Amino acid sequence: MQEPATPDHEEERLRALRELLILDTPPEERFDRIVAFAAQEFDMPMAFVTLVDAERQWFKARIGSDAVETARNVSFCAHAILQEAPLVVQDALEDERFHDNPLVTGEPGIRFYAGAPLALPGGQSVGTLCIIDRQPRTLDRVELAILQSLRDLAVEELTRQNDEATP
Amino acid sequence: MMQTATHLARQDILLIEPSSMTGGIIVSTARQLALPQVRQVNSVRSAHAQLETRPITGMIVSLDEQAEAVELLRRLRAADFPVPADMPVAITTAQVDAGTAEQLKALRVRRILLKPFKVRNVITTIEMLVAA
Numbered sequence: 001m002q003e004p005a006t007p008d009h010e011e012e013r014l015r016a017l018r019e020l021l022i023l024d025t026p027p028e029e030r031f032d033r034i035v036a037f038a039a040q041e042f043d044m045p046m047a048f049v050t051l052v053d054a055e056r057q058w059f060k061a062r063i064g065s066d067a068v069e070t071a072r073n074v075s076f077c078a079h080a081i082l083q084e085a086p087l088v089v090q091d092a093l094e095d096e097r098f099h100d101n102p103l104v105t106g107e108p109g110i111r112f113y114a115g116a117p118l119a120l121p122g123g124q125s126v127g128t129l130c131i132i133d134r135q136p137r138t139l140d141r142v143e144l145a146i147l148q149s150l151r152d153l154a155v156e157e158l159t160r161q162n163d164e165a166t167p
Numbered sequence: 168m169m170q171t172a173t174h175l176a177r178q179d180i181l182l183i184e185p186s187s188m189t190g191g192i193i194v195s196t197a198r199q200l201a202l203p204q205v206r207q208v209n210s211v212r213s214a215h216a217q218l219e220t221r222p223i224t225g226m227i228v229s230l231d232e233q234a235e236a237v238e239l240l241r242r243l244r245a246a247d248f249p250v251p252a253d254m255p256v257a258i259t260t261a262q263v264d265a266g267t268a269e270q271l272k273a274l275r276v277r278r279i280l281l282k283p284f285k286v287r288n289v290i291t292t293i294e295m296l297v298a299a
Contacts, residue, residue: 033188041285142200146286149195153188 002097004078007125014054016124020158023051023058030157031061034129038150039063042143044131046108049118049154050077051127060127065108074101080115081125086147089113091136112137114144116151118158129154177222178203180293183214183229183236184259193289202293211235218248225296227280227289230260233267240274255299257292259284 007013017023035047046064050057057075059068072078079097080087092098092110104110115130129151139147180197182205184190190207197205206221208214211232217223226243228236236258246252257278258271271279277299278292 037188037192040283041287142196142287142290145196145199146192146290148199149192149286152195153191 001074001099001101003073004075005082007082009124013124013126016120016122017051017053017126020051020126022060022158023053025060027061031154034150034154034157035061035063038129038131038147041146041150042131042139044133046132048077048130048132049127050075050115050130051118052078052081052125057127064132067108070103074103076101076103076110076113077115077128077130080128080130081117084117084119086114086116086144086151087128088139088144090138094136108132109134111135114139114147116147118151118155120155121159126158178224178297179222180205180296181214181217181221181223181226182207183209183211183227185209185229185231189286192286193293196286196290197293200290202290203297205293211239214239215248218243218250221250223250223254225255225293225299227257227259227292227296230258230263230267233260237270237274240271240276244274255296257296259289 031049035049038047048059049061050059052072052075056069056072057077076089089095089098090112092101092104092113098104110132112133112135113130115128117125118127118129119125180203182190182193184207187209194205194207206217208217230236240256242248244252255277257280258276259280259282261282263279278295280288280292
């Protein structure tokens with residue numbers, strides 16, 4: 001398993017994340033409906049809005065999982081925030097970065113992962129909108145565009161909260 | 168002249184969809200795929216203004232306001248708006264009975280998408296409207 005690298009400007013990224021004042025807040029319908037939409041649109045058993053904190057990834061919204069967070073060093077999303085384009089892992093068992101990841105070899109048994117980075121207007125990727133399946137899958141160009149549209153909606157909600165908190 | 172040429176070259180698609188979230192995702196996805204601009208309105212009433220002022224060349228119409236939507240299509244086919252009266256039209260609806268299906272057929276509706284539909288199928292429909 002390859003642990004995710006630390007992004008450039010990590011301190012700045014974490015500062016931007018914490019300024020959102022969203023970590024460890026209760027579930028909210030505006031994010032829940034985005035993951036519900038994603039799960040239905042893609043026929044995926046799991047969908048999340050994740051936020052990648054210093055040592056963990058925390059789930060602001062989730063479908064198909066009772067977990068509220070996982071360690072960052074096993075997080076797929078911590079890999080996804082390292083790039084601008086969505087990270088698509090068609091079959092985790094065939095991917096050297098993830099084949100022996102405990103989230104693949106154990107519960108929830110991830111095989112397919114697609115995560116679109118939640119990039120704030122300042123450029124900091126604070127998390128992802130991601131969809132997960134227990135079976136290998138692919139995404140075509142239309143599905144990738146839909147995933148990115150849902151991601152844009154999630155970013156809009158994140159920044160709206162921040163705008164409203166700013167006097 | 169330039170303005171006229173630009174106007175003629177555009178192929179805007181009008182989407183009547185009451186859910187702002189669903190409509191927004193369709194609009195955004197179409198933009199990312201470089202499809203013609205999709206203009207979403209939440210009601211038939213709002214659609215009238217678009218048909219009067221925008222270069223609309225195709226429509227996807229929700230039947231949530233069935234009577235108003237059917238009347239809009241009737242007026243479209245009667246050339247009551249300054250847009251092509253024969254433009255391709257698709258419908259979204261939770262259900263359709265035989266009578267409504269006949270009515271829609273007479274109004275030359277090209278496709279019916281049953282709700283809940285997938286955005287993917289709406290995008291495919293937009294591509295069909297553009298190619299028509």
